[in-house]
Amino acid sequence: MTAMKKRVELPLLKPLYSTYHYQGSCTAVLRNNPTIKNWFLNNSMILSCNRSFLGGYTTPEITVLQSNFYDCPYIEKIMVSTEFAKGYINPIIRAMLDKGIYVAFSNVDDYYIEGKSWYKERHFSHDGLLCGYDRNDKTYCMYAYDSKWMYRKFWTPQSGFNKGMFAMRKQGSFTYIAGLRVKKDKIEFSPETVLEKLKKCIGSDLEKYPFSGLGNVYGMVVHKYISEYVMRLYRGDIPYERMDRRVFRVIWEQKVVMLERIIKIEQVMGFDNKISTMYAPLVKDADLLRMLYASHHMKRRDSLLPVISKKLIELDTKERVVLTELIEKMEKEFEKNAVELSQKQDAK
Numbered sequence: 001m002t003a004m005k006k007r008v009e010l011p012l013l014k015p016l017y018s019t020y021h022y023q024g025s026c027t028a029v030l031r032n033n034p035t036i037k038n039w040f041l042n043n044s045m046i047l048s049c050n051r052s053f054l055g056g057y058t059t060p061e062i063t064v065l066q067s068n069f070y071d072c073p074y075i076e077k078i079m080v081s082t083e084f085a086k087g088y089i090n091p092i093i094r095a096m097l098d099k100g101i102y103v104a105f106s107n108v109d110d111y112y113i114e115g116k117s118w119y120k121e122r123h124f125s126h127d128g129l130l131c132g133y134d135r136n137d138k139t140y141c142m143y144a145y146d147s148k149w150m151y152r153k154f155w156t157p158q159s160g161f162n163k164g165m166f167a168m169r170k171q172g173s174f175t176y177i178a179g180l181r182v183k184k185d186k187i188e189f190s191p192e193t194v195l196e197k198l199k200k201c202i203g204s205d206l207e208k209y210p211f212s213g214l215g216n217v218y219g220m221v222v223h224k225y226i227s228e229y230v231m232r233l234y235r236g237d238i239p240y241e242r243m244d245r246r247v248f249r250v251i252w253e254q255k256v257v258m259l260e261r262i263i264k265i266e267q268v269m270g271f272d273n274k275i276s277t278m279y280a281p282l283v284k285d286a287d288l289l290r291m292l293y294a295s296h297h298m299k300r301r302d303s304l305l306p307v308i309s310k311k312l313i314e315l316d317t318k319e320r321v322v323l324t325e326l327i328e329k330m331e332k333e334f335e336k337n338a339v340e341l342s343q344k345q346d347a348k
Contacts, residue, residue, distance in 0.1 A: 008097045009132035009141050016040050016257050017067045018151050019249045021144055022104070025129045025180065026069045028143060029102040033182040036074045040067070041261050042193040046201055047222035047254055053229055054211060058242035060229045062222065062250045064257075069104065069180060074187060078179030082165055089165070090158065093140075093177060094133055101179040103130040108175050112163035115156045117145040125168060129180075133158070191265055195330050202323050223316035226251065227309045230293075234305035245297050248290040251312075255279075255286040255319075262326065269333055278322045285315050 011031050017023035030036050044067045049060040069075050078101065082089050093103050106127040110118035118124045131153065132141030139155045146154055165175040204219025217225055226247060232238045262276045289308055296304045 005094075005098055006136055007132070007134045008094075010097065010100060010102060012131060012143060012153060016044070016260075017064060017253050019246050019253055020063065020067075021127045021129065022069060023064070023067045024143065024151060025102070025104045026067065026072060026075070028129065029069075029075070029131075029180050030182055032100070033074070033184060033186075035187045036072065036182055036185075038187040038189045039072055039074055041257070041264060042187075042190045043071075043197065045194075045197050045254065045258060045261065046218055047220070047251070048216050048218050049222045049225050050216050051211070051214060051225070053232065053238065056237075058238050059244040060225060060247065062226065062244075062247055064250065064254050065218065069178070074183045074185055076179075076181040076183060078181065080177050080179075081174050082169060082176075083174040089175070089177065090162070093130060094135075096177075096179040097130065097133055099181075101181045104128070104178040104180055105130060106176050106178075107168050107173055108161065108164035109167040110164065112160045112167060113142070113156055114160050115146050115154045116142070117147060117149060119147050119160075123167070125173070130177075189264055189268055191269055191330060192334075194261060194265060195327065195334075198323055198327050198330075202320055202327070220316060220320060223251075223312055227312045227316075230305050230309040230312070234302055234309070240300055243297060245294070248286070248293040248308075252283070252286040252290040255283045259283050265326070265330070269330065271329065271333075275322060275326045275329065278325070279319075282315060282319055282322065285311065285318075289315070 012028045013031055013034065015024040015027040016037065017026070027037055027040060044064055046065040047062065048065050049062040053060045070077065078096070080089070080092055085092055096103050104127065107125050108127070110116045110124045110126040111120060111122060113119055116126070116128070118126065128142055128144030130140050131143050133139065134155070138158045140158055140161055141153060142156050143153045145151050168175055201219050204217065204221040206221060206224055209217035209221045211228070229238070229247065233240065233243055259276060259279050262279055265271065266273055266276055289311055292304055292308050295301070
């Protein structure tokens with residue numbers, strides 16, 4: 001008879017993006033196949049936001065496209081709902097973790113989860129990742145934003161997690177868990193895919209996505225929309241108490257990953273480091289904007305907002321110049337390679 005496992009703790013990698021739990025869970029679980037990170041470097045770069053804040057909604061819903069674990073075809077998702085699992089959900093979670101399968105969850109009330117972001121402060125349906133359990137003290141190892149808004153791994157009583165699930169069930173809603181198991185496919189970095197996405201990034205402006213339109217906007221035009229969002233905070237169209245604290249973290253992380261991507265392009269395509277050297281200061285600029293915005297969130301200083309708005313537009317202008325030069329350099333290299341290949345074929 002096999003002895004029952006008392007404690008499991010799965011290792012995590014530092015995620016590419018971590019503004020939202022669904023982003024952090026993507027690349028944190030790739031230890032068994034870190035090449036899947038290349039899929040995110042190839043695809044996950046285009047900013048997106050929603051225009052609805054122009055009409056009174058208080059968040060621009062900014063994110064990076066294809067940064068969700070649901071988007072990646074190389075992460076298997078094993079979905080289970082408490083509507084059907086009922087009282088067996090915890091044994092299912094433990095069984096997944098026993099097999100090295102990470103467990104993402106959604107629709108659990110933070111209020112009851114000790115150590116989590118809204119613990120005993122606010123009833124809030126939220127998500128996160130389970131990466132371990134201990135049957136000795138009946139705890140789960142959770143990877144999520146904690147009560148100090150630090151994204152980290154911490155242990156929390158299973159009883160609180162259960163109360164959070166039950167609270168949602170009482171409202172007629174159900175918790176979902178997704179077992180995340182990485183596939184074995186080896187994923188290569190693809191400059192061709194990156195080039196295609198880079199063109200989409202810079203190929204968006206207010207002519208393509210005017211303020212008078214509806215729905216989501218995509219690409220670098222998001223900078224203009226966030227600049228306007230900040231000015232609406234300044235004018236009081238959006239209340240200070242309702243400001244979305246996450247906005248500039250998304251922008252900063254997108255620049256951090258873009259720099260990593262550019263360095264990878266230079267290595268794979270045999271370029272010098274000119275473009276990454278030009279881009280690196282933009283990451284620092286984005287980090288400064290993040291800190292200024294966070295400072296305003298912690299202690300209201302409306303005078304900062306026009307400064308933030310202006311600096312974001314300046315960042316947009318600089319980034320367009322650098323990415324345009326990168327695109328041109330990549331296109332020339334691809335054309336050169338195509339000509340050389342054609343000449344070799346003709347010579348045969």
